[in-house]
Amino acid sequence: MTALLRYQGALLLRSQRWLAPFVAYAAFVAVGIRPGDPVLDSLGYAAAGLVPLAAWLVRICVTNEPGAARDCAAAAAGPVRVHAAALLTGLAGTLLAGALAAGAALLVCDGAATGPGAAAVAGALVTAVCALTGSAVGALSGRPLVRRRGHGILAAALGSLLALVLAPSPARGAVTALVSGARSGTAEVPLTAVAVALALAAAAGTAACLAAARRG
Template sequence: MTALLRYQSGLLLRSQRWLAPLLLYAAVLAVGVRAGEPVLGALGFSAAALVPVTAWCVRICLTQEPPAARDVVAAAAGRGRAHLAALVTGAALPAFLGAVAVLGLTAIGDRRGVGALAATGAGLLATAACVLTGASVGALAARPFLKATGWSVTALVTGALLALVTTGSPAKHALTALVTGSRTTTAQLPWLACAGAVVLAAATAALACRATARLE
């Protein structure tokens, strides 16, 4: 699996397709977050932006290989493992960006009534929940389920929006905890949302890998 992850990471970095979601995330933070605003609200905004960004990154990694190269990798390592490596690679960059954003926003935000450690913990858990939820959206909006670009992009945008507003979504639950904490100046650690996101991502990855092995 380590070799597959290196291979997928190399493809992503050399293609420079990661620049678009990176710039989108940076632009969203630049427009929506200001120094000195309540830290939990800023962390919630940062985490919410990671849902579509992660979904986009995952879709990029799932579609970046030429068919011939994908067949060679599948023959060497198995289609399921190759697909899983692409999923993990697609989620890794947004997770890193989110963690950096949490540290930066905790440093510049207004932490009155909220300890730095509590704010960081809540931000990291919310970030993990949103990244994993976004990865699930990206996995379902790309091959092998949707191969046509138009339908895939439509499903990705719709899925990311629903993940942010639908009751029961791990991402929405995590964001609600941060918003509530911002109003009460009490950091609520969204452990349940993060656990739900882990289960959702694991189930989605298993489904996608199994479908890839059968349909491609």
């Protein structure tokens, strides 16, 4: 799996298709995070942007490989492992972007009310929740479950929106808890949301990988 992850990472970097989602997310963070803002507010804002970023990046990763190369990789390592590596590459890229944004928020925002340690832990967990939720959206809206590009883009956009506004969504719950904590000065640790997001991402990834094994 390590070799497949390196292969998928190299494909993503060489394709330069990661530039658009990363630049869009960087602009989103630059506009919304300002020096002196409450750190929990800023961490929640940065984490919320990871949902569409993850969906976008995962969709890129699962469609990035040329068909012939994908067939060769699937023949050598199995379609499930190849597809799982693509999904994990998208998730890893999202977590990297989220870590950079959270680090910037911790550096420039006001964390006196909560303390930097508590804010960092809560921010890291909410970042993981949003990245996992967005990755689940990307897995369900990408190849092989949704083969038409237009349909996949619409599904990813709608799924990202619903993940941020629907009450049962772990991403919405985690971000809401973080922003509410900024009002009370308490950094809540969203462990339930983490568990739900992990289960959701695992289920979506499993469904996509099994579909890849059946359809190729």
